[in-house]
Amino acid sequence: MKYLKKTDPQIFKAILGEAKRQDEKLELIASENFVSRAIIEAEASVMTNKYAEGYPGRRWYNGCQFIDIAENLAIERAKKLFGAEHVNVQPHSGSQANQAVYFSMLNVGDTVLAMDLRCGGHLTHGHALNFSGKHFNIIPYGVDRTTERLDYDEIRRLAKEARPKMILAGASAYPRIIDFRIFREICDEVGAFLLVDMAHIAGLIACGLHPDPVPEAEFVTTTTHKTLRGPRSGMILCKKQFAKKIDTEVFPGIQGGPLMHVIAAKAVCFKEALKPSFKKYQGQTIKNAKTLSGALSERGYRIVSGGTDNHLLLIDLSDKKITGKDASLMLDKVGIVANKNLIPFDKQNANLTSGLRLGTPALTTRGMKEKEMTDIAELIDIVLRKDTKGLDAVKKKVKRLTRRFPLYKDLMKDLERA
Ligand code: DSN
Numbered sequence: 001m002k003y004l005k006k007t008d009p010q011i012f013k014a015i016l017g018e019a020k021r022q023d024e025k026l027e028l029i030a031s032e033n034f035v036s037r038a039i040i041e042a043e044a045s046v047m048t049n050k051y052a053e054g055y056p057g058r059r060w061y062n063g064c065q066f067i068d069i070a071e072n073l074a075i076e077r078a079k080k081l082f083g084a085e086h087v088n089v090q091p092h093s094g095s096q097a098n099q100a101v102y103f104s105m106l107n108v109g110d111t112v113l114a115m116d117l118r119c120g121g122h123l124t125h126g127h128a129l130n131f132s133g134k135h136f137n138i139i140p141y142g143v144d145r146t147t148e149r150l151d152y153d154e155i156r157r158l159a160k161e162a163r164p165k166m167i168l169a170g171a172s173a174y175p176r177i178i179d180f181r182i183f184r185e186i187c188d189e190v191g192a193f194l195l196v197d198m199a200h201i202a203g204l205i206a207c208g209l210h211p212d213p214v215p216e217a218e219f220v221t222t223t224t225h226k227t228l229r230g231p232r233s234g235m236i237l238c239k240k241q242f243a244k245k246i247d248t249e250v251f252p253g254i255q256g257g258p259l260m261h262v263i264a265a266k267a268v269c270f271k272e273a274l275k276p277s278f279k280k281y282q283g284q285t286i287k288n289a290k291t292l293s294g295a296l297s298e299r300g301y302r303i304v305s306g307g308t309d310n311h312l313l314l315i316d317l318s319d320k321k322i323t324g325k326d327a328s329l330m331l332d333k334v335g336i337v338a339n340k341n342l343i344p345f346d347k348q349n350a351n352l353t354s355g356l357r358l359g360t361p362a363l364t365t366r367g368m369k370e371k372e373m374t375d376i377a378e379l380i381d382i383v384l385r386k387d388t389k390g391l392d393a394v395k396k397k398v399k400r401l402t403r404r405f406p407l408y409k410d411l412m413k414d415l416e417r418a
Pocket of ligand 1: 030031094122172173
């Protein structure tokens with residue numbers, strides 16, 4: 001980064017600071033991960049210079065022969081990874097992927113059944129201030145009050161009552177398996193089409209470690225940077241019959257020029273995800289989440305729904321006299337990064353929350369396993385118990401752990417050398 005350092009020392013310093021922060025902290029935000037150096041190289045490449053409005057072989061600008069190679073590779077690899085009939089790799093984000101499906105298939109005012117944000121859904125699943133909540137009639141479904149799991153009978157009942165045009169399955173903070181086949185059946189019963197937003201669990205699905213939505217849904221959207229461990233971006237998979245509709249909605253419908261450096265990086269991500277080692281990684285991510293959940297539960301924390309089947313868990317702090325907001329701030333001070341999160345039927349508002357969401361994708365990428373998860377549960381417990389005498393020891397342990405599992409060793413050296 002010697003050019004950057006010379007041209008813009010302030011930005012160079014910020015990047016160095018961020019690299020150090022990532023290296024020195026325990027990252028437990030469930031939606032974050034660390035990409036490979038290969039992905040960083042593809043994303044920080046000259047492909048950022050090229051305008052390529054259109055699709056491979058039919059662009060509005062000339063000079064797209066190498067761009068087409070990258071986009072075609074991304075498409076073919078994604079198709080293979082997920083067994084999809086058609087893939088659009090151009091959405092800049094998961095939100096835009098969802099937006100493209102809404103606007104290509106629905107009219108403003110149409111009814112959509114989607115998971116309530118307060119029970120684990122996402123902003124684009126109907127939040128009042130989001131395009132979804134502003135333009136569509138959203139009927140939210142939640143989880144069962146006792147099991148804190150999806151209640152498919154209730155979802156069916158709501159669907160029969162509301163007759164939605166689209167049902168949206170998928171979540172941002174739901175630790176259990178989602179049965180996409182039942183969603184398909186409900187859609188067929190009421191004449192709706194199914195959109196599955198698999199952003200959080202895409203990596204698990206790619207490896208067969210979570211039931212597959214692709215055969216069940218007309219549309220499957222995802223981000224590419226969570227469990228999938230690629231660059232920050234989005235993607236849409238759909239049945240062949242909707243290919244033209246969805247492509248036209250992405251461009252020129254809601255986007256202009258695709259970000260070709262990001263698409264090249266997505267292609268690298270999909271190549272990495274097709275390797276057998278990726279399945280091992282996803283399996284370890286789940287084992288780590290289960291271990292972390294079990295260890296916290298043994299220490300007296302109530303885990304929403306009693307545990308986890310995937311990469312994340314939610315701690316209910318309402319009996320600990322501490323909000324999710326305060327818990328996350330206290331943890332951050334000792335180098336443990338996690339986010340506050342609403343839990344089902346939360347009595348707190350979204351700014352405070354009673355919950356803390358923890359995820360294991362990032363730490364698993366660093367090579368951490370069950371033993372480290374048990375140790376981290378102890379550290380979290382010391383902080384949340386407000387054992388102020390123990391805090392220095394926790395900070396030291398975080399340092400020791402992050403040193404034992406260094407991140408981007410060469411990158412850190414390169415940055416410091418620059
Ligand atoms: N903001 C993401 C998350 O943290 O789950 C969802 O897009």
